[in-house]
Amino acid sequence: MSRYVLPVSALGTVVGGAVLLKDYVAGGACPSKATIHGKTVIVTGANTGIGKQTALELAKRGGNIILACRDMEKCEAAAKDIRRETLNHHVNARHLDLASLKSIREFAAKIIAEEERVDILVNNAAVMRCPHWTTEDGFEMQFGVNHLGHFLLTNLLLDKLKASAPSRVINVTSLAHVAGHIDFDDLNWRERKYNTKAAYCQSKLAVVLFTRELSRRLQGSGVTVNALHPGVARTELGRHTGMHNSTFSSFTLGPIFWLLVKSPQLAAQPSTYLAVAEELEGVSGKYFDGLKEKAPAPEAEDDEVARRLWAESARLVGLEVSHESSARAQSLPR
Numbered sequence: 001m002s003r004y005v006l007p008v009s010a011l012g013t014v015v016g017g018a019v020l021l022k023d024y025v026a027g028g029a030c031p032s033k034a035t036i037h038g039k040t041v042i043v044t045g046a047n048t049g050i051g052k053q054t055a056l057e058l059a060k061r062g063g064n065i066i067l068a069c070r071d072m073e074k075c076e077a078a079a080k081d082i083r084r085e086t087l088n089h090h091v092n093a094r095h096l097d098l099a100s101l102k103s104i105r106e107f108a109a110k111i112i113a114e115e116e117r118v119d120i121l122v123n124n125a126a127v128m129r130c131p132h133w134t135t136e137d138g139f140e141m142q143f144g145v146n147h148l149g150h151f152l153l154t155n156l157l158l159d160k161l162k163a164s165a166p167s168r169v170i171n172v173t174s175l176a177h178v179a180g181h182i183d184f185d186d187l188n189w190r191e192r193k194y195n196t197k198a199a200y201c202q203s204k205l206a207v208v209l210f211t212r213e214l215s216r217r218l219q220g221s222g223v224t225v226n227a228l229h230p231g232v233a234r235t236e237l238g239r240h241t242g243m244h245n246s247t248f249s250s251f252t253l254g255p256i257f258w259l260l261v262k263s264p265q266l267a268a269q270p271s272t273y274l275a276v277a278e279e280l281e282g283v284s285g286k287y288f289d290g291l292k293e294k295a296p297a298p299e300a301e302d303d304e305v306a307r308r309l310w311a312e313s314a315r316l317v318g319l320e321v322s323h324e325s326s327a328r329a330q331s332l333p334r
């Protein structure tokens with residue numbers, strides 16, 4: 001009997017430690033119980049992964065939820081799933097392709113015309129490490145969708161957000177932004193040899209810089225904007241990297257992924273928290289790693305880079321550039 005005590009207690013320690021580590025990595029559920037009845041929410045890329053779970057978490061709290069996706073069949077199916085699971089019938093699908101400025105403008109025009117208010121905008125959609133593709137307007141795909149698409153969408157909806165204030169913009173970025181650098185000489189990878197990983201990191205750094213500059217511009221408006229890293233989650237994001245569902249459940253890597261990778265439901269908690277938590281009322285321009293506020297990478301805190309990126313982004317998507325940002329951008333070295 002006694003010869004079993006040691007191995008059994010060792011196994012208990014390993015299993016207990018693994019469960020504790022998994023809980024720590026998962027980061028926990030959104031601590032806020034706030035409801036959002038009467039509020040209108042837009043979640044981009046909401047047909048799958050973290051976006052779908054975020055829409056579901058927010059639908060549970062009431063509100064009018066708009067899933068903004070490029071594939072309408074998948075979008076309708078996700079809206080139906082969420083309505084069934086939450087019994088919230090105000091969950092609807094709308095078409096938005098962030099790789100097309102025309103589609104973004106059409107989506108925003110419909111929202112402005114048909115929705116009374118927009119209280120919460122979750123800029124969640126992204127593409128990661130795809131081949132060297134370009135958007136309809138010729139932008140490098142990751143920079144175009146992850147940053148420029150959301151930059152234009154948010155700017156087009158700003159008046160609606162301001163009219164609905166207090167309102168919130170939540171920008172989903174990634175810890176990968178720390179490895180990013182904004183190359184103003186070649187934002188769209190036309191001169192450099194394409195590096196799919198560096199392009200993703202640049203796009204996610206751009207999202208944090210956009211958050212910073214937008215927050216500065218929105219001071220006093222009642223609209224807040226924050227960025228977050230949701231954690232590493234088991235989603236379809238790795239479709240271009242060879243990381244498929246079979247990788248997650250493989251015999252050798254499966255246990256490691258089980259320990260370190262979140263479910264989409266847990267990875268949706270930070271977006272939910274930033275969207276609803278009462279204690280975050282008025283908090284703006286911050287970066288959250290999961291549920292905790294953290295300092296982003298040094299380049300993400302550089303106000304000159306943030307202003308210059310704003311001016312360049314506005315020029316690329318055809319938004320009028322304010323005198324302030326164009327004057328500053330021109331005074332910076334190219």
Ligand SMILES: NC(=O)c1ccc[n+]([C@@H]2O[C@H](COP(=O)([O-])OP(=O)(O)OC[C@H]3O[C@@H](n4cnc5c(N)ncnc54)[C@H](O)[C@@H]3O)[C@@H](O)[C@H]2O)c1
Pocket residue numbers: 044045046047048049050051068069070096097098099100123124125126127128145172173174175229230231232233234235236237238
């Ligand atoms: N999964 C992770 O480990 C992880 C880690 C860090 C950050 N993130 C971020 O979380 C967010 C959600 O990612 P996910 O893991 O759920 O990935 P996912 O691939 O499952 O979901 C991404 C969504 O974006 C949509 N999308 C892509 N291109 C689009 C376009 N042109 N127009 C409209 N929608 C488009 C996709 O259709 C999909 O619905 C992303 O911003 C991602 O960068 C994820």
